[in-house]
Amino acid sequence: MPFSATPPPPSRIRWRRGRVTTSTRSGRDTFQLTVDVPGEGELPALAYASLVGAPEAGDDVLLNTTALAQGLGTGGFALVVAIPDRLPADPEGPGHLVKARYTPLQVTVQGVDEQETEHHAAIAAADDLAGMPVVVADLHSALPAVLIGMLATDPDLKVAYVMTDGGALPAAFSRTLDALHASLAGVVTVGQAFGGDLEAVTLHTGLLAARHVLGADLAVVTQGPGNLGTGTPWGFSGVAAGEACNAVVALGGLPVGALRISDADPRERHRGVSHHSLxxxxxVALGGVTLVAPRGLSSELGGQIDEDLAGQPDRNPVVWVDTDGLDAALGLSPVPLRTMGRGYPEERAYFLAAAAAGRYAALQVPVDEVEPAVHVEAGDGTDT
Structure with a gap:
């Protein structure tokens, strides 16, 4: 049936043109800008150099201001779509995987699992994680605390981060990753996410790459920054954490759940153990997952954690982990610890639970498998 001659649908993007007034490199692949937009004044903007080039003061730019206009906390920037008068050079080099597929800004990357890569044979032959512990969390903000729990327990562990596509697609959007990069064995972006040290088609090949290419002892899986939620049990991008646990089980790994626990969130559904974790x-995690809670925290919260976890199926063992030294380690985080607009120690329960999951996972790695690795060090940073 031919298309009817109806008017085109309204735009789903809020387009603006403007001129860059300031441009500062803010990460390995990002520039933070102020852009003067006629009729709206100066707007904060973000540009990914690998997509649009390096903006300079005086450049005219095309912007997507949709999220900025909606007042989204994580997405509080206009995004540079193009520098029309100074387009970057054509891409060079290998790579045939297309991510952000069939959007106007689809990108080509080299996947660790594609035929032309040096790692293709290893990934094609790999079928098992050999029991590697994998901590799964539903929010990107858990990542630094999980890593701190791991390396505070054993600083010689090699930890890989596997970023799924439930939130931001470009890894470069996460300033957390810029600050933590030296403390990680590497970043693997999977699905439609891109910009990691390694690219993979699926979470499964991403996990195998973490183990067999990066040589990781442990892995952390979360979505990128900027989750999508609707206030309903199922309408939340972090529900995919359960699917990530299933992938870990299918590959012979050990899934460890970082529980989302709060006594500061004003929303009742997130008090104690969040309904999203439950x-x-x-x-969703039908293959089972070990759930980790900080020892003593339930008593501090009036027994609520025990009550919330009482209905877990038999496939999900609940373990209580000692947290000695974790508060001090969290206080030395190389990035500000923030979740849902609240920091540490206001959200101490949340970050302590993530660190406890990291500690438990670290304790499951056989000592004879650990080789000296990079360390988390105290320092300054900003979190996205």
Whole structure:
């Protein structure tokens, strides 16, 4: 049937043109800008150099201001779509995987699992994680605390981060990753996410790459920054944490759940153990996942954690982990610890639970498998 002659649908993007007034490199692949937009004044903007080039003061730019206009916390920037008068050079080099597929800004990357890569044979032959512990969390903000828990327990562990595509697609959007990069064995971006040290088609090949290419002892899986939630049990991008646990089980790894626990969130559904953790781990992770809670925290919260976890299925063992030294380690985080607009120690329960999951996972790695690795050091940073 031919298309009917109806008017085109309204735009789903809020387009603006403007001129760059200031441009500062803010990460390995990002520039933070102020852009003067006629009729709206100066707007904060973000540009990915690998996509649009390096903006300079005086450049005219095309912007997507949709998220900025909606007042989204994580997405509080206009995004540079193009520098029309100074386009970057054509891409060079290998790579045939297309990510952000069939969007106007689809990108070509070299995947660790594609035929032309040096790692293709290793990934094609790999079928098992050999029991590697993998901590799964539903929010990107858990990543630094999980890593701190791991390396505070054993600073010689090699930890890989596998970023899924439930939130931001470009890894470069995460300033957390810029600050933590030296403390990681590497970043693997999977699915439609891109910009990691390694690219993979699926979470499964991403996990195998973490183990067999990066040589990781442990891995952390979360979505990128900027989750999508609707206030419903199932309408939350972090529900995919349960699917990530299933992938770990299918590959012979050990899934460890970082529980989302709060006594500061004003929303009742997130007090104690968040309903999102109970849904993702309790109902979606059908292969089972070890759930980790900080010892003593339930008593501090009036027994609520015990009550919330009482209905977990038998496939999900609950373990209570000692947290000696973790508060001090969290206080030395190389990035500000923030989740849902609240920091540490206001959200101490959340970050302590993530660090406890990291500690438990670290304790599951056989000592004879660990080789000296990079260390987390105290320093300054900003979190996205």
């Amino acid at each position: 849904t993702a781990f309790g109902r």
